[in-house]
Amino acid sequence: MANVTKNRPLSPHLQVYKFIPTMAMSIMHRITGVALYVGTILVAAWLIAAASGEDYFNQVNDLFGSFLGQVILFGYTWALIHHLVGGLRHIMWDLGYGFEKEFSTMLAKANLVASIALTVLVWAVVLLVR
Amino acid sequence: MDMRTPLGKVRGLGSAKTGTDHFWKVRTTSVVLVPLMLFYIGFLVMYAGRPYAEVVDALANPFVATINALTVIASIVHMRLGMEEVIQDYIHSETAKLALLIVNASFSLLVGGLCLIAVLKIAFAG
Numbered sequence: 001m002a003n004v005t006k007n008r009p010l011s012p013h014l015q016v017y018k019f020i021p022t023m024a025m026s027i028m029h030r031i032t033g034v035a036l037y038v039g040t041i042l043v044a045a046w047l048i049a050a051a052s053g054e055d056y057f058n059q060v061n062d063l064f065g066s067f068l069g070q071v072i073l074f075g076y077t078w079a080l081i082h083h084l085v086g087g088l089r090h091i092m093w094d095l096g097y098g099f100e101k102e103f104s105t106m107l108a109k110a111n112l113v114a115s116i117a118l119t120v121l122v123w124a125v126v127l128l129v130r
Numbered sequence: 131m132d133m134r135t136p137l138g139k140v141r142g143l144g145s146a147k148t149g150t151d152h153f154w155k156v157r158t159t160s161v162v163l164v165p166l167m168l169f170y171i172g173f174l175v176m177y178a179g180r181p182y183a184e185v186v187d188a189l190a191n192p193f194v195a196t197i198n199a200l201t202v203i204a205s206i207v208h209m210r211l212g213m214e215e216v217i218q219d220y221i222h223s224e225t226a227k228l229a230l231l232i233v234n235a236s237f238s239l240l241v242g243g244l245c246l247i248a249v250l251k252i253a254f255a256g
């Protein structure tokens with residue numbers, strides 16, 4: 001049989017596509033997924049410190065409470081919420097709904113707006129209300 | 131001699147011989163992760179930055195500990211599979227791909243194990 005793999009058509013590379021909202025959010029879903037993967041280290045550090053005693057816990061809490069720590073945690077919160085909302089769009093598509101062009105473009109934009117708004121809301125509750 | 135047509139070969143379990151297993155596990159874990167992550171965000175809102183005694187007390191609650199243990203398991207499975215897909219998409223050299231897949235599996239297991247033991251230790255021993 002002829003070498004099938006060599007003769008297969010290649011999919012065009014990313015840069016030939018026009019940059020559109022659904023594409024941007026697809027890329028963001030992947031970036032936030034990878035960011036959460038790395039961010040799991042933060043969760044692990046917090047849990048392990050809590051399991052290791054008060055001194056360790058206070059050290060980790062101080063790191064998280066520092067300016068840089070807070071910036072990183074804010075980014076982590078946003079990545080989590082963005083990926084969660086994006087995941088809901090994936091579940092919708094996997095169930096067979098929401099493929100109309102205008103609708104999915106609207107949802108892509110809404111994903112970004114919602115994730116930023118919800119992240120700010122979560123931090124407002126933590127910093128102001130609690 | 132293999133008499134099957136190219137179509138016959140890819141039917142069923144496909145070239146990776148695991149069929150839709152990978153896809154399906156990413157989806158099922160993502161569905162259970164939605165409520166789990168909402169709980170987790172709520173928990174962080176309530177306890178992030180709180181003193182040691184308060185946090186340990188909350189983590190030791192059997193309900194919270196159970197949810198946390200399940201969250202760790204679902205997240206680790208999901209993130210390992212997700213990262214596998216990313217590696218397979220971008221790393222084309224067979225050796226580097228294999229090495230990274232092993233690093234990914236090891237990292238996921240290690241972090242998952244550490245989190246799980248931490249959750250259980252607090253639940254059982256405070």
Ligand code: HEM
Nearest residue numbers: 030033034036037084087090160163164167209212213215
């Ligand atoms: C909040 C609940 C979550 C939902 C609903 C969700 C959903 C999804 C879905 C549907 C995919 C597949 C994307 C695709 O095929 O393009 C995915 C990929 C991924 N997720 Fe999640 N996820 C969640 C939480 C997490 C968490 C907590 C982590 C990390 C600790 C994570 C890490 C990843 C990674 C690394 C990928 C691979 C990225 C890619 O293939 O583009 N996810 N997620």
